[in-house]
Amino acid sequence: MTTDSNSNAESVTFDPVVAPSARVRLAAADRQAQLTKPAGSLGRLETLSGWVAACQGECPPHLFARPRVVVFAGDHGIARHGVSAYPAEVTAQMVANITAGGAAVNVLAATCGAGVRVVDISVDADTDPTVSRHKIRRSSGAIDREDALTHDEVVRAIDAGRAIADEEVDEGADLLIAGEMGIGNTTPATVLIASLTDTEPVAAVGRGTGVDDAGWSRKTAAIRDALRRVRPHGSDPVALLRTAGGADLAAMAGFLAQAAVRRTPVIVDGVVVTAAAMVAEQLAPGARDWWVAGHRSTEPAHAVALRQLQLDPILDLGMRLGEGSGALVAFPVLQGAVATLTNMATFADAGVSTGDDAIAADPTGTD
Numbered sequence: 319m320t321t322d323s324n325s326n327a328e329s330v331t332f333d334p335v336v337a338p339s340a341r342v343r344l345a346a347a348d349r350q351a352q353l354t355k356p357a358g359s360l361g362r363l364e365t366l367s368g369w370v371a372a373c374q375g376e377c378p379p380h381l382f383a384r385p386r387v388v389v390f391a392g393d394h395g396i397a398r399h400g401v402s403a404y405p406a407e408v409t410a411q412m413v414a415n416i417t418a419g420g421a422a423v424n425v426l427a428a429t430c431g432a433g434v435r436v437v438d439i440s441v442d443a444d445t446d447p448t449v450s451r452h453k454i455r456r457s458s459g460a461i462d463r464e465d466a467l468t469h470d471e472v473v474r475a476i477d478a479g480r481a482i483a484d485e486e487v488d489e490g491a492d493l494l495i496a497g498e499m500g501i502g503n504t505t506p507a508t509v510l511i512a513s514l515t516d517t518e519p520v521a522a523v524g525r526g527t528g529v530d531d532a533g534w535s536r537k538t539a540a541i542r543d544a545l546r547r548v549r550p551h552g553s554d555p556v557a558l559l560r561t562a563g564g565a566d567l568a569a570m571a572g573f574l575a576q577a578a579v580r581r582t583p584v585i586v587d588g589v590v591v592t593a594a595a596m597v598a599e600q601l602a603p604g605a606r607d608w609w610v611a612g613h614r615s616t617e618p619a620h621a622v623a624l625r626q627l628q629l630d631p632i633l634d635l636g637m638r639l640g641e642g643s644g645a646l647v648a649f650p651v652l653q654g655a656v657a658t659l660t661n662m663a664t665f666a667d668a669g670v671s672t673g674d675d676a677i678a679a680d681p682t683g684t685d
């Protein structure tokens with residue numbers, strides 16, 4: 319990454335993103351047609367396994383051997399202004415809970431063999447040195463009235479996310495999941511999405527952790543104010559992260575962009591991760607080809623962002639937890655898709671008649 323003193327997108331650069339292999343995707347479709355099942359009968363699993371094969375650059379693809387979840391933790395000044403159903407202190411408490419193995423992300427990851435790492439990017443407390451190595455600052459600013467970050471902090475946070483992706487890939491991760499934990503973070507996430515899609519706040523603002531009507535009104539007003547602060551900067555992703563994002567969102571954007579640069583597929587989680595994904599796609603065009611959406615959360619802004627990124631969520635279970643939980647529930651579906659493409663017998667291997675045989679036996683179709 320290179321930096322300069324301007325608050326322009328050009329101050330952050332990623333290596334080019336190479337698209338997943340179109341040739342291997344075709345080979346996967348070819349193999350799919352030879353497997354012992356009616357053509358198309360595995361539905362979406364067929365396109366998912368073709369995508370995995372294209373990402374891995376080989377068909378048949380291999381089952382994911384080292385899936386890894388990275389939970390980006392950060393606080394937000396806006397959380398002190400009544401936009402969440404929970405107090406900001408919960409962020410640091412949940413970081414400790416995740417570290418101890420007691421959170422949803424831990425138990426879901428354990429069911430499917432995924433490793434979990436939590437990183438303190440901007441928690442408003444001192445956390446264990448094992449999780450704070452990439453810390454940028456304590457809490458991002460209250461975005462309805464001040465910038466979330468300085469320009470330098472944005473660049474360092476993006477770089478931290480990039481370094482974390484590099485660490486994970488260098489240690490052998492073959493599938494990454496981005497998750498997050500941060501009281502108040504659906505407010506900046508909604509601002510990023512509304513800004514990048516030109517969506518009216520009322521069509522995008524949700525209840526987050528379950529805020530009541532008064533809290534929802536305060537959240538909507540804060541999002542309006544933040545959008546007003548963002549407007550002069552157009553769609554410059556670095557300026558957007560600086561004025562109305564946060565260090566955790568910037569780090570996730572860097573992580574998602576670098577995963578694509580490193581040709582490593584990612585399952586995107588809920589509204590907060592997807593907001594960062596929208597920024598990452600601006601920083602590293604084509605990165606979205608390396609992502610699949612695990613689920614659609616109940617936050618209205620999530621559907622808006624997924625539509626814009628043209629990501630079709632695997633699941634829609636009414637979830638709104640974060641932590642990477644929705645992506646983790648979707649992971650076995652993706653792994654199952656790979657297993658079918660890789661391990662099923664072909665018609666020829668198993669001596670099973672194909673649809674073509676039925677037509678050959680009765681070419682008139684009248685028997």
Ligand SMILES: O=C(O)c1ccc[n+]([C@@H]2O[C@H](COP(=O)([O-])O)[C@@H](O)[C@H]2O)c1
Pocket residue numbers: 401402403404498499500501502503504505525526527528529587588589590591615616617620637638639640641
């Ligand atoms: O992933 C989602 O779509 C999602 C939707 C609603 C809430 N969350 C989680 O709840 C927290 C943010 O909610 P809030 O109300 O404090 O802005 C944060 O820790 C997120 O992980 C996550």
Ligand SMILES: Cc1cc2nc[nH]c2cc1C
Pocket residue numbers: 404408412498499500527639640641
């Ligand atoms: C307890 C709790 C756990 C969470 N995990 C992600 N966001 C969260 C918000 C709360 C409040």
